[in-house]
Amino acid sequence: MIKRSHIRQFLAVVDAGSFTRAAQQIRVTQPALSTGIADLERLVGAPLFIRNRRQIRLTEAGGRFLPIARDLERGFRAADGFGRAKESAKPALKLGTIRSAPGEFFQTIAALLARDFAIEISENSDSELRAAIQGGRLNMALIPLRQGEREPNVVPLYEEPILMFVGAGHALAGQDEVAPEQLAPETMIARRSCEFLDATSRFFTRHRVRPRFALRSDSDDRCLRMVAAGVGITTAPASLAIDGVVPITVSGYDFRRELGLLIDPAWRAQGGIEQRLSHSLPALRRAAADWADARVEA
Structure with a gap:
């Protein structure tokens, strides 16, 4: 009999694209995951994945x-x-966010x-949050929207440039453009x-800029504070x-990002x-506009 664990393991491999990452995400050992997938394939009577060293792909049966x-x-x-549902008047909302969302803004949201x-x-990366929405593991996520991404379940909030930051006392701080x-x-x-x-790395490589790195960190706050300290x-x-x-x-570094909400349509269709x-959504749009305006004025 197919169990929920089989379904959970199957979707984890599909969304992660590898057995190793899938096992990490659902917190099981890789041998246990492989055993579960093999058991599911036996129950459905067909291989579900094509396995090779480079990637994991669905078979025709897996796609169906x-x-x-x-x-x-x-x-x-x-x-x-x-x-x-009877315990709370409010329905549950599983909300995801990228780690680089501004803390003050996410607090408002x-x-x-x-x-x-x-x-x-x-919290997770853009790609992982999108996969979680698609897989029904999240109901909504604050993510960078892709160019031209507009649909009923996408809610644009605000746009901003990606800038190069230096310490206030840095020699380049007073220059208009470098x-x-x-x-x-x-x-x-x-x-x-x-x-x-990756795009930033390619940009500087094209200009033959291959700098030394003082820090690589998942913490935006720590990175910016080290800039303020004059470390880099x-x-x-x-x-x-x-x-x-x-x-x-x-010059030429003109990346921008637009943050918005992605909503699971199946969750949205549930009663109430x-x-x-x-x-909520009109209030979110107004708050995002006010927040963006305040940042421009500052």
Whole structure:
């Protein structure tokens, strides 16, 4: 008999793209995950994955089984919440966010949503949050929107530039614009949460800038504070600026990000959710506009 653990393991491998990452995400050992998938394949009577060293791909049978598995997982989650529905007047909202979302802004978002929902929050990368929405493991996520991404379940909030930051006392702090080549002697700090990390690396490589790195960190606060301390320089969204750092314009470096909410349509279709969203979403848009305006004025 197919169990929920089989479905959970199957979807984890699909969303993660590897057995190793899937095992880490659902907190099981890789041998246990492999055994579970083999058991599921025996139960459905067909291989579900094509395995090789480079990637894991779905077989034809796996592709047909995927929408069934997603529907089953949503059903399991609805059943989990059924008994708890009477305990709280507010429906549950599993809310995800990228790690580089400004703390003050996310506080505003969470406070507004908490008026209408009982929130459970998780942090992850853009790709992992999108996979979690698609798999029904999250109901909503604050993520960087892709260019031109507009649909009923996408809620744009605000846009901002990605800037190069130096310490307030840095020699380049007073210059209006610098060429990328001028940064060749600088020591860099890498924000691992940066959505444009690879693109930034390619940008500087094209200009033959291969700097030394003083720090690579998942903590945006630590990276910016090391810039303020004079340890190095870094790129970051404008909203992450702190006291002691100043932005400089680098010729040709013109990346921007737009943050918005991605909503699971299956969750949105559940009874009572749309009514609450019709109250929350306009307030979120107004708050985002006010917040962005305040940052510009500052």
